[in-house]
Amino acid sequence: MSAIRPYDAKEITRFVDSVIRPAAVLCDEEGLMPPETIASLASNGYLSATFPRQYGGLEWDALEYGMLTEQIGKACSSARTLLTIQTSLVGESLLRFGSSQQKEQWLPAIAKGKSLGAFALSEPGAGTNPQELTTTYRLNQDSYILTGVKKWISFGDIADFFIVIAKDANGKMSAFIVERGRKGLSTCPIGNMIGARGTHIAEVRLEDVVVPKENLLAKEGAGFSYVVNTALDHGRYSVAWSALAIAQEALDVMSAYAKERKQLGGELGQTPSVKAIIGDTVTQVHAARALCLRAGQLRQARDEQALIETAIAKYFASKTAVQAALDAIQVLGANGCRSGSTAERLLREAKILEIIEGTSQVQQQLIGDFGLNTYGLESQQISQYC
Ligand SMILES: Cc1cc2nc3c(=O)[nH]c(=O)nc-3n(C[C@H](O)[C@H](O)[C@H](O)COP(=O)(O)OP(=O)(O)OC[C@H]3O[C@@H](n4cnc5c(N)ncnc54)[C@H](O)[C@@H]3O)c2cc1C
Structure with a gap:
């Protein structure tokens, strides 16, 4: 230990x-x-x-x-x-x-x-809605047999084991641990991603892969409501902080550059429009940080609001990261447009965060539902507002 x-x-x-x-x-x-x-x-x-x-x-x-x-x-x-x-x-x-x-x-x-492990949920035809996944499992005496294709799996090409989500003939979703080396399991790297390029993203193929019954993770049927929901909630929390990281780095990059770069004999940062960009970015970054901290505090307190506050933090911070990276490029001008510049890399990485662990559109729906169920509940007449 x-x-x-x-x-x-x-x-x-x-x-x-x-x-x-x-x-x-x-x-x-x-x-x-x-x-x-x-x-x-x-x-x-x-x-x-x-x-x-x-x-x-x-x-x-x-x-x-x-x-x-x-x-x-x-x-x-x-x-x-x-x-x-x-x-x-x-x-x-x-x-x-x-x-x-x-x-x-x-x-x-x-x-x-x-x-290393990998979490294999998404498929070529099932991303936002995991209910559409087509990877199947069936019980055969003391084993389960899994068949299907998983796509976009981070570290899929080098992982030693996979948590694979699959459905039985009745649509019951379950999670399984599948070790690399099992007969019928193969992985194929996916290249040319805009970001997350060092994450060995892969397609994972399962052709009648046999795993012992002990490889079932949680109970049969608990694949979506328990395993997937829990994993994505934890992933979302991590991604919220990752987005904050990118936004903060973009702010550091643009501020450092604006102080060093001279324009018309003065600092670029003293130009009112550049100062305004930096001011907006500071505000957004501080707001994103406050949301991440709030989500963390609620998680520590095991407060049931942690779930929605984590989604809000992830949604806002990833949006902030994209905008901050774009603004860093704006402040750097041509130097930010160069492929390989830090600002350009931050933009590519930021965009990924609006897609993974539930896209921004999915978060909007979730947060919108929360809003409708939480606010404006007093039985006031609409006429009061008109
Ligand atoms: C870098 C990277 C790493 C990844 N790693 C993993 C991993 O490790 N494991 C894994 O299982 N998956 C992984 N994924 C896949 C990721 O989870 C999916 O890309 C994501 O769930 C979106 O699914 P999709 O790409 O099929 O888009 P789609 O579901 O086809 O959605 C396309 C667009 O339509 C919108 N849309 C779709 N349905 C709705 C709806 N009902 N309401 C509102 N808007 C909707 C989406 O917001 C999106 O903008 C990864 C993806 C990327 C890019």
Whole structure:
């Protein structure tokens, strides 16, 4: 059992500056995650930051995990994705629904960086609406047999095991742990993504893959309402902080540039229109941070509002990230338009966050429903407002 270490922002900053930031361009340009980056994240305990100590975790709380996500995400979105997938989607699913044997087998392995997991929900024909998925399972004596195709699976090309969501003939959705190496399982990398290029995204094919009954995660039929919903809620929380990270980095980039760049004998930042852009970005970033902190506090308090506040934080922060990255390009002018500039990379990474863990449109619907069910409930006559 490893020793737990308290959250230390300065220690993480040193780690990010020496290990993560130098690898960020490589992740983006070469389309891979260096094994030594994975090993360093693991050996510092960051892949298992929220896990209990018995599984090699640091036992950090939701806010500490959020701040860690921000620090890593400021430097490299691909490395941050590794954290989101291992800790939030795969790790939390195992912690919450895994049998003791499943937890013992996989959580310490993730913590040590010896095994990576992937969360395989999306399919070529099923993204926003997982109910449309067509990957099937059937029980055959003591085994389940899985068949189907999963698409856009982060770290799918290098994962050692997959949490696969599938349906039976009656539409019952269940989750299974499928180890790489099982006969009939193959992965194929998907290239040319605009962002998340170091995350080994892959298509995962399952052709009559046989797994023992013990590989069922949670009960049969609990695949969507429990496993998927829990995983996506945790993933959304991590993505909210990741979006804040990008927005903050964009703000840092545009502010530094505006102070250094000289125009008409003065600082670019003193130009009223540039100062206005920076002022707007500061306001948006502070608002996004407040939403992320609120979501974290509610999660720690196990408040039932945490779910909707997490969705609000993710929706707002990802929108803020896209706008902040666009504004950073605006402030940098032609220097921001160069492929490979930090601002350009931030924009590509920010856009991804409006798609994953529930698109912005899905969050809008969810938040809109919450609004209609929460506000304006007094039985006032419409005529009062007219
Ligand atoms: C970089 C990256 C990493 C990913 N990693 C994973 C992973 O690890 N595991 C995994 O399972 N999946 C992963 N995905 C897939 C991701 O979850 C899906 O892309 C996402 O759910 C959206 O599905 P879709 O792309 O099929 O879009 P669609 O569902 O086809 O939606 C297209 C557009 O229509 C809108 N739309 C669709 N339906 C509705 C609706 N009912 N109401 C309002 N608007 C709607 C959407 O908002 C979107 O703008 C990843 C995707 C990306 C880009």
